[in-house]
Amino acid sequence: MGLKSLRGNEELKRRLTAALASGKTAQSYLLVGPEGSGRRTLATLLAAALECTADGDKPCLACRQCKKVLAGTHPDVVWLGKRDKKRISVDEARWVKNDLYVRPNEGKKKIYVFPPTHLLGREAQNALLKVIEEPPEYGVFLMLTAQAEQLLPTIRSRSSELTLLPVPEAEAMDWLRQNAKGADDAMLSGAYARAGGYLGAAAQLLHGETDENARVLAAAYADRDRYALTERLFRMEKLKREQLIATLDALRKMLADGLAAKYGRRAVASGEKLSETRTAAELLSACRIVEQALAAADANVGVGHICGWLATQMR
Ligand SMILES: [Zn+2]
Known part of the structure; x- marks a missing residue:
């Protein structure tokens, strides 16, 4: 160090x-x-x-x-x-x-x-x-x-x-390989690009990919699978508030990532898929919905309520 x-x-x-x-x-x-x-x-x-x-x-x-x-x-x-x-x-x-x-x-x-x-x-x-x-x-x-x-x-x-300056890609890749285990090089370089070359931000994006709930929600949303979305949200009603916030935060980043990919930026895996199947307007609106849910979680609205509300809003 x-x-x-x-x-x-x-x-x-x-x-x-x-x-x-x-x-x-x-x-x-x-x-x-x-x-x-x-x-x-x-x-x-x-x-x-x-x-x-x-x-x-x-x-x-x-x-x-x-x-x-x-x-x-x-x-x-x-x-x-x-x-x-x-x-x-x-x-x-x-x-x-x-x-x-x-x-x-x-x-x-x-x-x-x-x-x-x-x-x-x-x-x-x-x-x-x-x-x-x-x-x-x-x-x-x-x-x-x-x-x-x-x-x-x-x-x-x-x-x-x-x-603080961005880190050169070759050096960043070495660090990310050690610090984001389980992600392949394509994911790492996507995260590096999306994070503008800043290591902490790249690590955060990759961390989002490892949040199981966020990944399932993003995939269901990309597939327009409302059943899978609702089912996952129903299961999430048992989460603690901090867990819900972490998941929503990861989901918001994935959606934003998908939106950025629409405009030609390299995305991390889930963002790529979202950008293939959803329009920019849909992704923007989903981002806003998740942001509202995050604000509600910050304001101490019950986890069950938030999940229920999300199930009616994420279409
Ligand atoms: Zn000293």
């Missing part, structure tokens, strides 16, 4: 190593790349490098500080809004403002990692502006973003931008 794991990002590694070696690190970084491009990995490595106590190359990934950062248990590395995809509220932004003035517990720096900027609204950014402009010397902000333009110009101008 280490900076080595940022595959294909030679330029990025070079810039990071140079910044760390010169001791001139920024206090605010923008980690720029789409979902699945490795922003969280980069944030973790950068945080480890900033806290690392080794003498040589940082992060050493072996010292106590590095290990805690990697394990997600370092008290001075704070991940905001992690995973639950909630918008950062103005209150949380104010909390950061206050918390920042409490000195680091054991680390050299106090590091705040912000979720992708679409979850960081204007008001929250405004609330943070002052501290980002004049943080205490130990304060560091890492902001994940797909589009740096989503940030206030004042924040952007004070941040150092690190852009």
